[in-house]
Amino acid sequence: MRLENVWLRYRRRGPWVLRGTQARIGPGEVVVVLGRNGAGKSTLLQVAAGVLRPVRGRVAERPGRVGWVPERFPADQPFTVQRYLTAMARVAGLDAPAAGRAVADWTSRLGLSAFRAVRLPELSKGTAQKVGLAQAMLRPPGLLVLDEPWEGLDAGARELVPAVIDEVLATGGSVLVSDHRGETVRLPGARHWTVADGTVTEEAPSAAAAMAVVEVAVPAARVAGAVARLRAEGHHVLRVRPGDPPAEPASTGPGQPDTDPALPGLGQPGADPAPGPGQPGTNPVVPGPGGPLGSAPASSGPAPGGAPEPAPAAGVAAEGGPATGASR
């Protein structure tokens, strides 16, 4: 899809929000749109999605199937989740059986099963956002446009977004996503567009941007072997540190289905939606945007490659390219 010399303003003689924008996104690519508040990120995304029509210029080769997740899902509607999603599936052109299957599939995968009979205005912000995500995926999109998709999602649910993006990319689709919370570090292979003063510029990919930092918890007795294997596979092991003590499992009552383990259904068999980094027995992975383990406590362990101290578990920080798939 190409944006060719796109100009847009919201009213006659109003200020131009986009001025001569040129951009291109290809199949299998994900682009993160960055910019300060009011710079025009949402406008750019809405032009790409087909919501807004450019005053001048054009959008060429937009895929026929577009999924758009607005920044705020319009929850003020007199429908239940089930009825709304079914209706949107029918609007998208699915017949009744296909619509039923798609709705059942995505409500299950996004942890919305317990909310099917709940009316949209009664949903929490994060759950409503999931409904917005579901409606965009009912018909597999060739272009998925996500406007601040992490807004309102809890820690576990934030992992849903990269998983959905991966699914679109895997089928040759393209993804445009805006973010001002720094969540797009979860997408280490993404191109970056910056919107400022009505124009869009693309950041040149740097070597640092092509790398991601992954924290892996392994049993302490197997640290040396794990480090050796990671190095043998070409990864750069940054450091080894003792593992954090196991955290008390969070109590989630039956009335909190937001914590439904949705991720396994998204094709990430190793992922667990709840645990944080450093919990033994899991394989949490944390991306590091500005540097390796920027938020992690100082390591008391030996330098990379050194012999680990005996401990129940240890964290290994390894750096690898996006192709490792270890960015989450």
Added chain:
Amino acid sequence: MIALVRLRLAGFLRTGRALAPVLAGLVALGVLYGGGRAQPAEAYGVSAAVLFPVLAWQTKVLLDVEPDGQRRLARVVAGVRAEEVAGLLAAGVAALGTVAVALVFPWLVGGVTGPVEPGDRPVVIGVALGAWAHLLVVPAAVALGALASRASTGSAGYGVAVLALGGVGAVVLGLSGSVVPWLAPPVMATARAVAGDLTLPTGALLTGWAAAWSAVALVGYSWRRRSRP
């Protein structure tokens, strides 16, 4: 597109906001038929004129009840043209429902009578003319309501102004002796025509007039929507 029409009709009926224009229409019909009995064609002609602003208001409510964000989602999923047309079709279906009520209502309250004097039209002819008069009003009312909707005007104040001007203008500009009657849809002219000796050329002229006015108004609505998704 049918799915989107159904979704919008469901949203309109489930919010309860449909009640206001329907009640207003029933009150207007009650006042209209409360004063005595009339021949069907004559009564229906006035009924159609009275319902014109009610149907326009009903259309505005139907289109406004959908959140802006949902309308834009529908635009992405169904396509720009389908989204616009689906809204108009949903409004048209709702208007036909109200028209059906308006056609039945006078028989329930004894507001119409059969032929009384020689030369009076048979009931069937009167009802047919009445249905024609109402159907003539529907597209014009839908077009006016669409022009007054939030998607077109961008604000509630402008929307009410458009609705009020359109409703009053249809009456004032449609009075006998108006210099520019063609600026308004022919609701008053139709009421006069069905009460008198309606000829086929007059009927064709009124139909063409209503269609042309509605088409121009709908083009205006579509033009407004170009920059207001």
